[in-house]
């Protein structure tokens with residue numbers, strides 16, 4: 001209220017003054033009621049326990065699985081496409097941000113952060129009783145230019161790594177369940193991948209990522225996430241060796257994410273072996289980015305037919321079963337990289353048509369979906 005408004009009110013006759021008093025009183029009590037309600041509004045607590053088992057065709061994966069099912073979510077689709085949003089809410093009790101929690105998306109400069117998209121997903125998860133798996137604190141493919149161009153000593157580099165990890169993990173402390181702390185740090189030949197952190201800090205950067213994340217949130221689960229352990233023995237061995245080394249140095253690590261971007265031509269035994277070998281570490285296993293290509297030869301004129309659908313269904317079945325067969329404490333969850341075929345990253349990435357996900361372009365459950373259910377038996 002401006003000064004001149006106040007003057008004109010004080011000069012009203014007494015009748016209006018009294019009315020005005022009551023209106024003011026009413027208005028401020030309404031305001032107070034709203035405000036105090038806001039202040040005490042309970043934050044919805046994610047409940048990721050499987051719900052009561054009900055007939056399969058009326059319910060989603062979240063209700064029939066003993067471990068969480070999830071998907072990598074696109075914030076734009078969630079905001080704009082109702083069927084995408086309703087499918088996610090019905091089927092899944094875990095979500096991974098497909099892009100918005102990557103360093104390039106969050107970190108605009110030293111000490112400058114863009115939180116709005118990540119915050120939106122965390123709130124969406126809270127409102128729909130889903131857990132959030134953060135992805136990914138450090139990934140060589142998501143290094144902002146200001147980091148690539150940073151000039152400083154080894155200690156300076158440790159400092160910017162520390163600042164970033166503590167800021168991000170700290171912001172979502174208690175709100176998200178787990179993080180891919182480090183993504184794709186090992187090459188197919190089992191050697192460490194080159195990246196700015198390795199160049200400027202040395203191999204110690206790996207320990208530091210996990211230590212800094214733990215420092216920022218003592219309870220969040222920390223994962224190492226990798227692709228290709230189903231086809232590369234060297235990489236599979238190197239991942240387990242990394243885990244053993246970390247544990248040997250008392251560096252905290254709770255789980256391994258196996259991305260499992262694979263195809264109908266991958267042998268069942270390769271997939272099963274990748275899961276079984278990772279599980280030998282005793283850590284939690286997350287099938288973290290699952291999709292099954294049906295067009296591994298990148299044909300341009302291919303049509304998705306019943307034979308391809310059946311082959312895909314079988315890969316879905318055996319992968320879920322391999323996770324299901326682990327001890328319950330090691331079954332962290334099963335996450336698709338996208339929801340329906342039209343929002344998969346595969347066609348753009350490989351430059352050819354494909355149908356890798358459990359829902360078709362109309363969000364109808366594919367044969368692959370039945371494969372998932374069979375894998376849970």
Ligand code: XIL
Nearest residue numbers: 098099135136183227259289337345
């Ligand atoms: C991909 C996203 O799906 C794309 O939208 C983005 O353009 C590039 O990244 N392994 C990972 C994921 O760990 O973060 C990648 O996601 C796919 C490969």
